Amino acid sequence: MDQKIIDLYKKYTKGLVDRREFLKELATIAGGTTAALVLLQELEAQTVSKDDPRLHTEYIRYSTRVLQ
Numbered sequence: 001m002d003q004k005i006i007d008l009y010k011k012y013t014k015g016l017v018d019r020r021e022f023l024k025e026l027a028t029i030a031g032g033t034t035a036a037l038v039l040l041q042e043l044e045a046q047t048v049s050k051d052d053p054r055l056h057t058e059y060i061r062y063s064t065r066v067l068q
Contacts, residue, residue: 004029009043015054 005026012022027036050057 002029005039005043 008017008022008025008029011017012019017025023036023040026039030036030039
């Protein structure tokens with residue numbers, strides 16, 4: 001794999017570039033969006049840990065009523 005791709009992925013995982021910028025630069029390096037998406041799967045960059053500090057998560061409860 002090209003060192004430019006590996007370096008870009010490292011920048012992404014360290015939070016130095018956001019996902020949109022990462023995909024844009026990866027597409028440029030790879031020669032197109034389709035190639036970038038294939039590389040993305042290979043890098044497993046689409047998986048984000050549930051504990052990633054960039055995410056805000058919460059449980060939401062909704063009250064419901066059964067209609068008859």
